Amino acid sequence: MKYRALLLAAFTFLSVSSGMSMAADNKQNLDSVKQKIQMSLGMQVTSIGDAPVPGLLQVQTDKGLFYTSDDGKYFLQARIFNLDEGMRNETETTLTKMRIDGIEHFKDSVIEYKADKEKYVVNVFTDITCGYCRKLHNQMEEYNDLGITVRYLAFPRAGINSKPYQDMVSVWCAANPQKALDEAKGGENVAKASCSNQVAEQYNFGQSVGVNGTPNIVLPDGSVVPGYQPPEKLLQAIQHAS
Numbered sequence: 001m002k003y004r005a006l007l008l009a010a011f012t013f014l015s016v017s018s019g020m021s022m023a024a025d026n027k028q029n030l031d032s033v034k035q036k037i038q039m040s041l042g043m044q045v046t047s048i049g050d051a052p053v054p055g056l057l058q059v060q061t062d063k064g065l066f067y068t069s070d071d072g073k074y075f076l077q078a079r080i081f082n083l084d085e086g087m088r089n090e091t092e093t094t095l096t097k098m099r100i101d102g103i104e105h106f107k108d109s110v111i112e113y114k115a116d117k118e119k120y121v122v123n124v125f126t127d128i129t130c131g132y133c134r135k136l137h138n139q140m141e142e143y144n145d146l147g148i149t150v151r152y153l154a155f156p157r158a159g160i161n162s163k164p165y166q167d168m169v170s171v172w173c174a175a176n177p178q179k180a181l182d183e184a185k186g187g188e189n190v191a192k193a194s195c196s197n198q199v200a201e202q203y204n205f206g207q208s209v210g211v212n213g214t215p216n217i218v219l220p221d222g223s224v225v226p227g228y229q230p231p232e233k234l235l236q237a238i239q240h241a242s
Contacts, residue, residue, distance in 0.1 A: 033057060033072035041075070046208070052080050052090040062208050065095055095209055096222035102205045103153075103218060109198040110151040111177045113140050119147030120238050125155035125206045125216040128171065128184040129164050132228035133215045137185045142231040148238070152181065154199040155206045155214050165199065172197045 034045045043061040051058035051067050056076075059066045067076040080090040103123050110123065126133045136143075143150055154172060156165040167184060173195035174180035184190050206216070210224075217225040217234065219241045229237060 029070070030057070033068060033070075034059075036072045037061070037068070037075070052082065058094065060094075060098065060208065062204055064208060064210050065091060065098070092223070099209050099218050099224070100222040102209065106153060106198060106202055106205070107151075109172070109202070110153055111172070111181050112152075113144060113150045113178070115144040115147050115149045117147050118149045120220055120235075121149045121151060122220065122234070122238070123151045123153055123218040125202075125211050125214055125218075126152045127155055127157045127164060127214040128168060128181070128190075130157065130214045134185045136215050136228050137182075139231055143234065146231055146235050148231070148235065153202040153206065155203055155211055155216065156199070157214060160200050160203060165203070166192075169194065169197055169199050172199050 030048050034048050037043055037045055037059060043063050045059055045061050047058075047060040049058055050056075053067075055070055056067045057070055057072075059068055064077070067078055067080075068074060078091070082088040082090055124133075124136070126137075140150065154168045156162055156168050158164050167190040170190045170193040171177060171180040171184050173193040174191070175193075180190065180193075213226065215228055217229060219225060219238055221241045223241050225234070225237050
């Protein structure tokens with residue numbers, strides 16, 4: 001009995017040690033691939049781990065969602081579909097979760113136009129110089145009348161430190177951000193203002209979840225409707241996604 005107990009203990013020790021060694025090797029490989037991507041491509045990797053496809057790694061970066069071979073040799077920008085699950089878009093599933101989590105982080109730094117009888121909430125990446133963003137904004141009362149609350153996140157298309165970026169910082173830092181945004185989208189000059197703000201963070205977050213133009217509308221379930229949508233069509237899109 002003692003002999004069998006010793007054998008069992010030895011086997012358990014070897015199994016645990018082997019598991020720990022494999023975990024350490026896996027972490028070392030992930031760290032190596034992460035470093036390679038950051039050094040070679042200048043991207044900041046926020047998360048790296050197994051992809052839905054064996055042999056691939058899923059990489060979340062400040063420039064979007066990508067995949068690599070497990071040795072970091074090949075870098076892919078792709079969409080992964082699961083044929084066994086009715087062509088489920090695995091890439092979009094991941095991005096949807098990223099959007100929902102990220103939007104929650106910015107809930108206190110959006111500029112909100114709340115519907116009196118709120119039924120739905122959409123988050124819109126916007127730029128004050130964007131023509132279709134202004135068109136959407138001019139119909140705000142119609143969206144609100146349909147029960148749609150609109151929350152704006154900043155996405156200055158010209159990038160960080162551009163004039164639109166500086167103007168959007170001033171809007172977000174204004175004593176009355178909603179009024180300042182109304183005026184900016186109406187083509188009026190933006191009064192300079194500064195404060196601690198998350199405009200750059202919102203812009204970077206948008207890039208990380210695939211935003212490359214405005215308006216970009218994130219529906220309540222985390223899916224996206226790119227581009228301007230008239231009030232009734234947006235309502236239909238929300239209801240279809242619900």
